[in-house]
Amino acid sequence: MSEQPWTIESIRDALGNPTLAQRFLREINQAPAHELLNVFARWERIAKDTLAAVARGREVSAAEARGEDPTHGWHDATDRVAVEADRIRTRGAA
Secondary structure, eight states: OOSSOOOHHHHHHHHOOHHHHHHHHHHHHHSOGGGHHHHHHHHHHHHHHHHHHHHHHHHHHHHHHTTOOTTTTOOOOHHHHHHHHHHHHHHOOO
16 A cells, blocks of 8 residues: 555555444545545554554464464563553653
8 A cells, every 4th residue: 555645445445444434434524624634644544553553463473373473572561561650640640
């Protein structure tokens, strides 16, 4: 998809989930003219992120099928995230 410009149809197809695709179509069809490009850009980003996540999932699945550890080289951020979450809970969300 990176070579072709994004269209309403390609975004709808990339979303993959019929409910999400319907939400996109509803939002794009109901957007006022002055907000149309912002709505389109937001959903284009969501579609790109969705395709990237699917590609990563396929890579993980292929690595597992080859008997490899798909998490090799990943950094475990569990402790860092837990400390940050505790800090946020302590001071409260903004």
